[in-house]
Amino acid sequence: MKRKIQFPILLGAIAVLSLSACNDDTMETPVQPEQQAENLKPEQPNALEKVCYYVDQYWSSSSVLLTSLQNSTDTNFMNSQMTKIASMWGRSNPTLRFVNDPSNFNSTYNAISYSTGKIYYGYAIYYDAKAKGGDIVNAMILAHEYGHQLQYIFGLPTVTESTARPNELEADGFAGYYLRRPNGYNQTSFAQIAAAYEFAQSIGDYQTTSPGHHGTPPQRRSAVRLGFLLGQYSLSAADFDYNFFYYYQGVLNGTYKMAKNSQYPELDAYMKQYLDELKQIQTGEISAEEFKNLK
Template structure:
């Protein structure tokens, strides 16, 4: 009796083992989940938010809102950067979402910061920035857009004009500041930061009388340089705003030569040797190539 074999049981066991082996093989090559669509429609910016766009004021009507980029690596990078940027300023994360348009991909070459606590980031601008300058370019753009969140929260910038220039140049400054700070992107070499802004400054414009004017390419270079220099110090958003416009406006109109920054004397002593350089950046006397070699 001990030698009897129950063939139905044996065959069932073999079949079960075979199915298990197939499942194990499938587990070795997991399929990436498709980006999740959150909404079929996208909020368009209101009048206030239209000055806080990176390239364009609108999203196309066929765009869709997503919770992820094309792969988990890119998505994780952007989400971790969002946490790091907001954490550096002592704030919680705004809602970060991604925008794709399968029928008109190039329409997503944009990023917009909303006053309701969210940032929409286009597929096209993300992957173009990454291909041209690596991760640091997208970190810079995201830090710029978060700068607009700080402006909404604290009622900044303290300087206003008839165009969007103060808002945009200060956001450039916030980005330069983040890229340098030890608890930010922690890039102490300005050459690395300048390479990122080689991408950004190309979006500068000379439509100086247009309401959407973002600043000329030389002005945008000077703004990120000033933000980088201010990154030597740990500043609140309001303190950053004060110092950014103290030196930026002072360089433009020459008042820095007559007055001292009595609120921040140590910072003022640090900044003085750089003021002529910033002025030359604004006027274009320092070229884009020379800009990349600043210390």
């Protein structure tokens, strides 16, 4: 069954920030201050979007929507990142809300992008990511989720398969692109981006025939690396999609040396020096440790 873009997309891979974190009952639950609740329950994602295999794919029945995190510093960071991500793409902000469940904190280890212009971000995933990798991890996760918003808006990706892989790999690429862009997170050191990415989306999956397949670990690494490389240039969402799959499909099927990207000759000249590297990441010839040390 082909994945339909109109359904909300779960960032299943972020649920593997730590394999144990998805079902670790020992994860410390922070003290919760009073929050501004909206007296609403978060909408549940469609069943077809169940892609995280270590947590329940739905928000718990006792979870609540909030307009803030535990403190103003965290809330302001996420709101400012949301504004910066959307602005970089020339768009207005989607609705960003946070999900907490004081009676089952770990159930909020999730983030979901909805086709109705909303992103819901769980308390548990935010604070675990911040504790283990710092602000850049949550910036990356949010940029990935906003990548799904771009897919909803512009009918992307233009490449379709019988699994979720093109959607998720492109969202990984969108995140890598944002982290590099000067008007984005402006992080030109790939070592820091790679470390954050490995923390947040470390393993991918090998269930290649499952509708929820997100790509193998090496494929996901090559996708974020490709997004980072494309961040050398200012691209629209449609231009990004064209170039992302132009090079990514070539890396996957080995035909990249047989074609020239005549629509973007300057970008193509830049990318040619990295094509062998991308293929080596995708095949696993470049290890996870070597990936973290790329320039």
